[in-house]
Structure formats: C-alpha cells, structure tokens
Amino acid sequence: MITEGEATGGTDALERGNDRIRDAAKWLVASAAAVGAAMLAGSQLSSIGELPLGVPDSVDRARLWVAVTGAAAGLSTVVYAIWTAVQILLPKLVLVSDLDAAWTQRRSELTTVVEHFRRNPKYLQGFSTPADIITAREELIAAQREPSTADDVRTQLAAGIADLDERITAIEDTATHEALKNQFRHALRKLMLATAVAAIGIVAFAWAANPPAVQPTADLRNARFVDAYLRDADLRDAKLDHADFTNADLTGADLTGASIGGVVWRNTICPDGTNSDDNRHTCAGHLS
Structure with missing residues (x-):
C-alpha cells in the first residue's frame, strides 16, 4: 500500500x-x-x-x-x-x-x-x-x-x-x-x-x-561624342538614339539595355575592341 x-x-x-x-x-x-x-x-x-x-x-x-x-x-x-x-x-x-x-x-x-x-x-x-x-x-x-x-x-x-x-x-x-x-x-x-x-x-x-533602387536612365539622344574617350563607361539603359560616336573609343563600355537607333558609328572603337568601320559601320552586335 x-x-x-x-x-x-x-x-x-x-x-x-x-x-x-x-x-x-x-x-x-x-x-x-x-x-x-x-x-x-x-x-x-x-x-x-x-x-x-x-x-x-x-x-x-x-x-x-x-x-x-x-x-x-x-x-x-x-x-x-x-x-x-x-x-x-x-x-x-x-x-x-x-x-x-x-x-x-x-x-x-x-x-x-x-x-x-x-x-x-x-x-x-x-x-x-x-x-x-x-x-x-x-x-x-x-x-x-x-x-x-x-x-x-x-x-x-x-x-x-x-x-x-x-x-x-x-x-x-x-x-x-x-x-x-x-x-x-x-x-x-x-x-x-x-x-x-x-x-x-x-x-x-x-x-x-525591397527591390534595388532603380538607376536613372541617362537621356543622351542626339548627343555628340566625337573623339570622346569612353572606355569602361557605364551607359546601361541609356537613351543613345541618333548620338554621334565618330572617332569615339568605347572599349569595355557597358551598353546593356541601351537604345542605339540611328546612332552614327564612324571609325568608332566598339565595346568589344573592334572598329565599327570593319563591322559595316556599326557597333550593333559588338557591344560586349
């Protein structure tokens, strides 16, 4: 018990x-x-x-x-x-x-x-x-x-x-x-x-x-970049329509998302290091 x-x-x-x-x-x-x-x-x-x-x-x-x-x-x-x-x-x-x-x-x-x-x-x-x-x-x-x-x-x-x-x-x-x-x-x-x-x-x-801050889009339409030194420039999403890049050096520049309608490419060093005159006078397709 x-x-x-x-x-x-x-x-x-x-x-x-x-x-x-x-x-x-x-x-x-x-x-x-x-x-x-x-x-x-x-x-x-x-x-x-x-x-x-x-x-x-x-x-x-x-x-x-x-x-x-x-x-x-x-x-x-x-x-x-x-x-x-x-x-x-x-x-x-x-x-x-x-x-x-x-x-x-x-x-x-x-x-x-x-x-x-x-x-x-x-x-x-x-x-x-x-x-x-x-x-x-x-x-x-x-x-x-x-x-x-x-x-x-x-x-x-x-x-x-x-x-x-x-x-x-x-x-x-x-x-x-x-x-x-x-x-x-x-x-x-x-x-x-x-x-x-x-x-x-x-x-x-x-x-x-909390998305990343939106980078402002640069409006560079009709701008003149004759003889400009733009190596490694950040031109992402920039509006570059009808801009003039005669004799400009864009080696290494970042043009991701940029609009390039009507751009003048004359003796321009493209971002990939080629010359626009060798690319049928354009850097389209040579932007990276």
Missing part, C-alpha cells in the same frame, strides 16, 4: 515537471508571436506598396507575388506554431480507463504512454495491466454493496477502495505527465519545420518587398 507521503511527493514531482513543460510552451508562444510582430513591423518598412501588379513575366513583376506568398507562408506558420504550443497549455488528464482502452490497441494517441508503462511496470502500482486495477476496484465496490456484508468487512472494503483510488491517481498522474512530454516532443518537431518554412517566407518577403 502506498503511503500518503509517497503519493503526495510523487504527484508534486510530476506537477513540477508538467509546469516546466508548460513554461517552455509559453516561451514558444511568445517567440512565435514576436516573429509575427517583427514581420508585420517589417512590412511597414518595405516597398511592397510600390511593386508593380501584373502577370509575373519578369523579375520585377514577380516580386509582388513572391512577397505576398512569402508573407502568407511566414504568418501562416507563425499562427500554426502558436496554435501548436497553445495545445500544450490546455488542461490534460489521462484516465486509467483511457490507458486501459489503449493498452491492447496497436496504435493510438497513448501508444508511447502505454510503452512507457510496459517498460516500467512498477508505475502500475503492483498490477499487471490497467484492467487489473479497474477490475479489483469494481469487485471491492460490488462486495461493499452486498446487503449481507458485515459492517466491519464493509469498513475494510472501503479502506481497500481508498487505497486503490490512490494507486489509480498515481497511475493517472504518471500517464498524464508522459502524455504531456510526448505532446511537447511532437510539438517541437512540428515547430522546427514551421520555423524553417517561416524563415524561408521571411527571406522571400524581404527580398521581394
């Missing part, structure tokens, strides 16, 4: 363990909420409102879709993480009848708890299975209710029932603690996956919602 001190001490130890698990869950909730708040705050500092809306047929047009998808993934996983952690904080009690129902099942929510009791039969308080202690208690109650049972025997039966109730309480406390531990382990695995998804979402949102 277990003593009151042993029962109280064991229960207190399990309760302290449960409190530590729930404290860790509270930190997980707070951490997930902080990540969500950081994402919302970061969206205020982004340029998402300036992103073009349309079919994502280019990098710039795809940024809005990537940002929305990243934000949705990040916030969804944050909500999921909070919901998962909150489940640990909800009251949980595994009854001996629940343990008995799961004892012979191949797979159930309490499978790991059942395996714990099978590995450590001492936690069954001297019984082989949960069904044994349930049956023993029912038999004592039935005997106590018999009209022919003497008062002194009835008193002994009541003491036996009280003893079994203490044992059942100890079993249920152990089962509840093990179930809570297993729930926390499963939650951690889910939260690790959710954290990875949230991180990818945050990175995608940060990249998409």
Whole structure:
C-alpha cells in the first residue's frame, strides 16, 4: 500500500515537471508571436506598396507575388506554431480507463504512454495491466454493496477502495505527465519545420518587398561624342538614339539595355575592341 507521503511527493514531482513543460510552451508562444510582430513591423518598412501588379513575366513583376506568398507562408506558420504550443497549455488528464482502452490497441494517441508503462511496470502500482486495477476496484465496490456484508468487512472494503483510488491517481498522474512530454516532443518537431518554412517566407518577403533602387536612365539622344574617350563607361539603359560616336573609343563600355537607333558609328572603337568601320559601320552586335 502506498503511503500518503509517497503519493503526495510523487504527484508534486510530476506537477513540477508538467509546469516546466508548460513554461517552455509559453516561451514558444511568445517567440512565435514576436516573429509575427517583427514581420508585420517589417512590412511597414518595405516597398511592397510600390511593386508593380501584373502577370509575373519578369523579375520585377514577380516580386509582388513572391512577397505576398512569402508573407502568407511566414504568418501562416507563425499562427500554426502558436496554435501548436497553445495545445500544450490546455488542461490534460489521462484516465486509467483511457490507458486501459489503449493498452491492447496497436496504435493510438497513448501508444508511447502505454510503452512507457510496459517498460516500467512498477508505475502500475503492483498490477499487471490497467484492467487489473479497474477490475479489483469494481469487485471491492460490488462486495461493499452486498446487503449481507458485515459492517466491519464493509469498513475494510472501503479502506481497500481508498487505497486503490490512490494507486489509480498515481497511475493517472504518471500517464498524464508522459502524455504531456510526448505532446511537447511532437510539438517541437512540428515547430522546427514551421520555423524553417517561416524563415524561408521571411527571406522571400524581404527580398521581394525591397527591390534595388532603380538607376536613372541617362537621356543622351542626339548627343555628340566625337573623339570622346569612353572606355569602361557605364551607359546601361541609356537613351543613345541618333548620338554621334565618330572617332569615339568605347572599349569595355557597358551598353546593356541601351537604345542605339540611328546612332552614327564612324571609325568608332566598339565595346568589344573592334572598329565599327570593319563591322559595316556599326557597333550593333559588338557591344560586349
């Protein structure tokens, strides 16, 4: 028979363990909420409102879709993480009848708890299975209710029932603690996956919602660059229509995206080092 001190001490130890698990869950909730708040705050500092809306047929047009998808993934996983952690904080009690129902099942929510009791039969308080202690208690109650049972025997039966109730309480406390531990382990695995998804979402949102500053396009239409030394010049996306590059040296210049309609190429050193006069008086096709 277990003593009151042993029962109280064991229960207190399990309760302290449960409190530590729930404290860790509270930190997980707070951490997930902080990540969500950081994402919302970061969206205020982004340029998402300036992103073009349309079919994502280019990098710039795809940024809005990537940002929305990243934000949705990040916030969804944050909500999921909070919901998962909150489940640990909800009251949980595994009854001996629940343990008995799961004892012979191949797979159930309490499978790991059942395996714990099978590995450590001492936690069954001297019984082989949960069904044994349930049956023993029912038999004592039935005997106590018999009209022919003497008062002194009835008193002994009541003491036996009280003893079994203490044992059942100890079993249920152990089962509840093990179930809570297993729930926390499963939650951690889910939260690790959710954290990875949230991180990818945050990175995608940060990249998409903060495009690089647009370089101003130089308008050099009709400009005269006669005898100009323009080696390694940065003329990307410049408007060079009808410009005059007679005798100019453009060796190594970057004309990516530049418009060159009507440009005069006469004795011009093209960006690739060739002479325009050798290229049918043009640098088109020799800009890199």
